[in-house]
Amino acid sequence: xxxxxxxxxxxxxxxxxxGGLWLPVVFYLAVATTFPFVxxxxxxxxxxxxxxxxxxxxxxxxxxxxxxxxxxxxQSGVLDQLALRGWSDELVATAKIAGQIVAFxxxxxxxxxxxxxxxxxxxxxxxxxxxxxxxALPALSGLSVMIAALTAGLSGASxxxxxxxxxxxxxxxxxxxxxxxEDPGNAMQLLAxxxxxxxxxxxxxxxxxLRAGRT
Amino acid sequence: MSSRQASLPSLSLDNVAVMRGNRLLxxxxxxxxxxxxxxxxxxxxxxxKSSLLRLVAGLLTVMSGTIHSEGRMALAxxxxxxxxxxxxxxxxxxxxxxxxxxxxxxxxxxxxxxxQNLVHIPVRFLSTGxxxxxxxxxxxxxxxxxxxxxxxxxxxxxxxxxxxxQAIIARVASGGIVLVAAHQPPSINVAISLILDSQDIxx
Numbered sequence: 001x002x003x004x005x006x007x008x009x010x011x012x013x014x015x016x017x018x019g020g021l022w023l024p025v026v027f028y029l030a031v032a033t034t035f036p037f038v039x040x041x042x043x044x045x046x047x048x049x050x051x052x053x054x055x056x057x058x059x060x061x062x063x064x065x066x067x068x069x070x071x072x073x074x075q076s077g078v079l080d081q082l083a084l085r086g087w088s089d090e091l092v093a094t095a096k097i098a099g100q101i102v103a104f105x106x107x108x109x110x111x112x113x114x115x116x117x118x119x120x121x122x123x124x125x126x127x128x129x130x131x132x133x134x135x136a137l138p139a140l141s142g143l144s145v146m147i148a149a150l151t152a153g154l155s156g157a158s159x160x161x162x163x164x165x166x167x168x169x170x171x172x173x174x175x176x177x178x179x180x181x182e183d184p185g186n187a188m189q190l191l192a193x194x195x196x197x198x199x200x201x202x203x204x205x206x207x208x209x210l211r212a213g214r215t
Numbered sequence: 216m217s218s219r220q221a222s223l224p225s226l227s228l229d230n231v232a233v234m235r236g237n238r239l240l241x242x243x244x245x246x247x248x249x250x251x252x253x254x255x256x257x258x259x260x261x262x263x264k265s266s267l268l269r270l271v272a273g274l275l276t277v278m279s280g281t282i283h284s285e286g287r288m289a290l291a292x293x294x295x296x297x298x299x300x301x302x303x304x305x306x307x308x309x310x311x312x313x314x315x316x317x318x319x320x321x322x323x324x325x326x327x328x329x330x331q332n333l334v335h336i337p338v339r340f341l342s343t344g345x346x347x348x349x350x351x352x353x354x355x356x357x358x359x360x361x362x363x364x365x366x367x368x369x370x371x372x373x374x375x376x377x378x379x380x381q382a383i384i385a386r387v388a389s390g391g392i393v394l395v396a397a398h399q400p401p402s403i404n405v406a407i408s409l410i411l412d413s414q415d416i417x418x
Contacts, residue, residue: 002312003312003313006309006312006313007313010298010309013301014298014300017300017301018300075294076294076295076296076297076298076299077292077293077294077295077296078296078298080269080272080274080290080292080294080296081290081296081310083273083274084272084273084274084288084289084290085313085314214274214275
């Protein structure tokens with residue numbers, strides 16, 4: 001367990017030093033800032049669509065750290081060294097997902113408070129937006145690690161990552177948008193279930209991809 | 216992950232064959248090593264020295280034959296596996312902590328490889344030879360029973376080569392097993408000298 005925490009701490013440190021921490025957050029806030037330029041300062045329209053835009057922005061921000069999640073560790077031999085020490089690939093993937101939840105999901109949740117203020121989201125919606133994103137972000141963290149493991153070393157990895165991520169996240173997006181309505185209860189439950197399933201499965205998919213990529 | 220083996224380390228390969236990218240790289244290879252043995256592996260480029268070490272490490276799967284090993288292993292290959300943006304001290308401590316190695320073992324490894332003066336320098340600023348010494352220090356600090364060293368002498372100055380010789384001698388004297396893949400003839404007493412011939416059989 002101590003070793004697992006050391007690995008998660010290393011992931012968070014790499015995110016701090018490698019720009020992985022602030023880059024998605026800045027991107028996320030930049031989308032929130034630029035959106036009113038397109039729609040115009042129509043308060044009612046922004047209130048109706050702003051939550052959905054923040055969901056899309058969170059989804060796209062997930063793609064940003066993909067290139068630095070697995071490939072550097074494979075190239076520098078860190079993955080080999082962990083395998084040599086008896087770490088299963090699934091456990092390594094779990095540590096990376098946990099690191100993403102700390103270094104990506106939590107900062108993004110904090111940024112949502114600012115982002116919703118920038119868009120002018122009604123305060124009543126902020127609660128369900130935060131709860132919905134909090135439910136979905138572990139799944140997005142899991143997917144980013146899985147896609148990073150699948151595409152590590154391929155040319156055009158980031159473009160391919162986008163192609164892979166968007167279809168898988170459609171259920172999250174549909175239920176996530178559903179939570180922004182007057183009665184978010186049912187959508188919130190479905191979102192939680194979908195997120196749980198994706199989060200639980202992603203270490204196994206990522207682990208299999210790590211194993212297949214070992215040469 | 217850090218369970219110490221009570222029994223003596225041992226390593227045996229029995230009739231091992233490996234395929235890499237549609238090529239039969241190693242075939243019918245049998246080696247048995249006991250505690251205190253140095254295995255010196257030589258051979259032309261591409262004959263499978265590195266693959267043999269990765270095989271023993273469990274990072275490659277055998278096509279046929281069996282590999283049996285007792286004892287914890289440490290690997291130093293062309294990948295340093297030390298984080299570039301932190302100091303050498305912090306990078307080595309990460310692995311030493313995972314291995315459950317003591318601070319004394321870590322400092323002894325740094326001294327053995329003459330790296331004490333570089334501990335506060337970020338890994339990315341180290342030279343080629345210093346990187347090589349750092350990855351050897353990672354193996355030294357790991358306290359592992361079986362050392363797998365891929366071309367450890369490459370890029371080392373003569374003083375560092377002597378230091379590495381001494382470290383290997385000390386490890387086998389205390390009951391370890393060291394596998395060295397190298398181009399040059401052994402500079403120390405070796406128990407098994409293995410010369411891989413490039414069979415290069417396309418399948």
